[in-house]
Amino acid sequence: MAILKVQGLIKAFKDVRALDNVSFEFDKGILSFLGPSGCGKTTLLRSIAGLEVPDAGAISIADQVQTSVEDGILVPSYARKIGFVFQNYALWPHMTVFSNVAFGLKLRKLKKEEINQKVLSALELVGLQGREERYPSQLSGGQQQRVALARSLALEPRLILLDEPLSNLDAKLREEMRVEIRKLIKKVGISALYVTHDQEEAFTISDAVIVMDAGKILQYAAPDDIYNHPAHSFVASFIGHAMLMDAKIATMQEATVSVTVPEFNGATLVLPAPKQGAAGDACKIVIRTTEIRLSNEKFPEGTDNVLEGMMTSREHRGGLLDHRVQVGAKEIVVTSHKLCPLIRFNGDGGKTFLSIDKSAISIIVDP
C-alpha cells in the first residue's frame, strides 16, 4: 500500500505552470522535494494537503482518493488527517503553547485527561516540557518550530508535510534541527514529505529525493544516486560541486563510454556507459571536482582519465584550499583540505597533471 499516490497533477497560475503533469508514488520514510524557488514544490505539497486545488490530476493518501479533478472529489483539508508544518510556523499568537497543541485534540472530543496527556507527551517529544503556559511570542524561532512540530505530531497524522520548516532559522540552528527532525520523524515512525531548496538539507534529512524544476519531476531517487548519477543536466548543476560540460560520444563499449570534450582541447575521457545514446550523440558530462586528483608528476600508466594543465593560482579558504588549473579553454577549481593537500605545489604555478576517476564522471544524454 502506497501512503501517497499522485497522478498527472497539473496546476497553472495565470500563464505559469506550477505543476506540469506530476506523477509519483511514495511508500514510507522521508521524501524531499528539492528545487529552486518557483519550481512548484510548495504547490505540490499544498495540493497534497488540500490547500490548493489542482487543475487536473488525482491524489490519494493510504489508497483513499483525496483529490480527483476528473471525478470531482476534493476531501477538505480538515478531513485529510495529515500534519503540516509551515515555513513561518503559523502558531496562533493568541493561544498558549498548550492550547496550540491541544486545539486539534479538542476538536476530536477527547476526554480532558487524554488531551492533557497527549499534549504533554508531544511537547516532551520535542523537548519543550515546562513551557506549556508560554505564548508563541515568548519563544525563540527554534522553539516555535518545535511547537509547530508537536502540534502536528500530537494528532498522530497519517502523513506529515513540512514546507521549508528550517528556512527562517539561522545557519547553525538549521544544521542542528535537520538532524533532530530526522531523528524525531524516525522515532515516531511517520511518513514525511519535506520541501526545501537546500540540497544539503534534502540529502541529510531524507531517504529519497525528488528534484523538480519548472513544475516537472526531473529525478526521483535516493540522495546518493542523485549525487552520483544525476539523470538530468539541471539536476547536476543544481546539486553543485560539479562541473557540467558539453561532450560528444566517441565510442560505446559494454560498460564504458568514451567521450570527447571540446573544451579540454578535444581530450577523450572514459566513464561508465549511459542507458541510452550511440556514438556521435551530443551529451553532457558532469565531473565532481572534489574527486579530481592533482600531481606535479606524471601519474602511473593505466590511471583513469589523465589530463594536463597549468596551475594558475592557489587560494586559502578557511580550512580549504582552492587550486585553479587551466585545462584547454576551461578553468577547473579543485578544492582540497589544507591538511591533506592533493598536490605539493611549488612556486607560482606550472605544469600540473589531473586524474579524474571513472566513477567521478557521469554522463547525461538529454532526450
Next chain:
Amino acid sequence: MPLLASAIAGGAIITPIVIVLVKSLSTGKLGAYVGFTLANYLRVFGDRDILPLLNNSILYAAGSALLGTGLGALLAWIVARTNTPGKTLVELMPLYPILMPPIMKNIAWILLLAPKSGILNNMLQEYLGIEAQIFNAFSMAGMVWVFGLACVPLGYLFLLPVFLSFDPSLEESAYIAGSRPVHTTLRITFPLAVPAFLSALVLNFLRGLRSFETPSFRERREISTSSSAGSTTRWR
C-alpha cells in the same frame, strides 16, 4: 520643530477646553471675575432627569458603536478575506459616510423613517396595508440605526488592515488540525481581530457620547440624551 508643532496643536486644542472649564466654575460673564463656584455642577447633577439622561446616552452610544463597528468589521472581512463578486465596488463604499455632512444624513433618514410622514412607513401602508408605524426615526432604535451607520467607517478603517495583513497560514494550520471553516473563523480569525475591534468600539462609543446631530433631531423629549439635552438647554 516637533516641539513647536505640538505647542501649536496643544494650544489650539487645550485653550478652548481650559476656557470652558474655567467658565463652568463661574456664574459671571466670561472675563468678569466673580469668584469660583460649583453651582453649575450642582445644578446639572442635582437634576432629577440626570440619571435617565445618562442612561439614554450610554444606551445610544453603546448601541450605535456596537452596530457600526460590527458592520464595519464585517465589511472589512468581506473585502479583505472573501472572493465575493463585485467587492472592488464595495471597497471604498464604507468610507462614503465620512464625506457626507451629518445633518444631511439625518434629514435623509428622517424622510425615510419618520413615523407619520416617512417614506418607508407610507410604502408599508400603501402596498401591504400595514397601518402601524413600524419605523420611527425618533425612537432610540431609530437613532442607534442612524448614528450606528455613521460609526461604520471607523470600524471598517480599523479592521481592514488587520484582515488584509492576516497570515492565511494561521487559518490553514487550523484546517489541517481538523477545524472546519466556521469554527476556524470563530476561534482563530476573529480573536486575532479583537484588539483592533475594541479600539474602534471604544472610539465609536466616545463619539456616540459626544454626538449631537442625531439626537438633536428627536421629536420627543423623553428619549433625548444628556449631551443633546445639555447643549440644547443652553440655547433654550
